[in-house]
Amino acid sequence: MTQPVYDERYARPGLYWGSQPTQLARALVRIARKLPRPPKTLVDLGCGEGRDSIYFARHGFRVEGVDLSSVGIRKAELRSARLGASVRFRVGDMRTYRLARRVDVVFSSGALNNLPRRTRTARFEHFKSRTTPGGIHAMNADVLKPYIPPSSMNPCATPFRSGELLGYYWDWEILDSGSGEFISHAGGVPHRKAMDVVIARKPPPASA
Numbered sequence: 001m002t003q004p005v006y007d008e009r010y011a012r013p014g015l016y017w018g019s020q021p022t023q024l025a026r027a028l029v030r031i032a033r034k035l036p037r038p039p040k041t042l043v044d045l046g047c048g049e050g051r052d053s054i055y056f057a058r059h060g061f062r063v064e065g066v067d068l069s070s071v072g073i074r075k076a077e078l079r080s081a082r083l084g085a086s087v088r089f090r091v092g093d094m095r096t097y098r099l100a101r102r103v104d105v106v107f108s109s110g111a112l113n114n115l116p117r118r119t120r121t122a123r124f125e126h127f128k129s130r131t132t133p134g135g136i137h138a139m140n141a142d143v144l145k146p147y148i149p150p151s152s153m154n155p156c157a158t159p160f161r162s163g164e165l166l167g168y169y170w171d172w173e174i175l176d177s178g179s180g181e182f183i184s185h186a187g188g189v190p191h192r193k194a195m196d197v198v199i200a201r202k203p204p205p206a207s208a
């Protein structure tokens with residue numbers, strides 16, 4: 001299934017999500033810098049027009065950006081080429097996408113809600129198993145709250161349950177996590193959102 005909703009958004013002039021990296025991307029770079037062995041390779045799942053992927057490349061990561069929207073990926077490619085940032089962008093579906101090699105970081109901002117609930121455990125297990133020991137996941141997900149009306153912005157998305165995202169990392173070291181509510185202006189219609197955030201580290205080998 002394609003997502004015409006995003007193709008249509010990305011076909012508009014300008015950058016739908018803006019050019020600035022997300023808070024989560026900035027937080028990850030801050031944390032990565034302080035690690036004894038800073039991570040090098042990174043996959044950005046649901047990278048959209050590539051604002052975070054490009055930011056990571058500019059901070060020295062070897063980046064692969066994956067998104068279902070070919071329109072978004074094309075825009076990301078053009079922008080990264082214009083800015084001289086080397087990123088491998090590819091059209092891919094995170095519901096089935098398999099990491100061929102281990103990566104140091106799996107990152108996803110604003111996109112995980114597109115994973116159907118029944119597939120999430122298996123998908124997180126795949127991404128965790130293909131992460132280098134000592135590597136990092138930085139993720140956020142929209143969260144279902146009974147007092148917040150469901151957003152009609154993306155009919156294909158299913159919000160996470162409160163705490164669900166953290167639960168997938170029960171066996172990893174939690175470097176940062178939180179929950180928050182804010183007003184999103186995506187689509188030009190202000191709407192309330194709740195979001196959970198996790199930055200977690202795969203335990204390194206015992207001797208590391």
Ligand SMILES: C[S@@+](CC[C@H](N)C(=O)[O-])C[C@H]1O[C@@H](n2cnc3c(N)ncnc32)[C@H](O)[C@@H]1O
Pocket residue numbers: 003006017022045046047048049050051052066067068069072092093094095108109110111114115
């Ligand atoms: C809210 S946007 C976030 C984009 C980007 N992470 C950012 O912050 O600029 C969600 C993105 O997820 C992508 N997406 C939706 N379903 C997807 C799927 N099954 N596989 C890969 N990407 C998907 C959409 O095309 C869209 O670009």
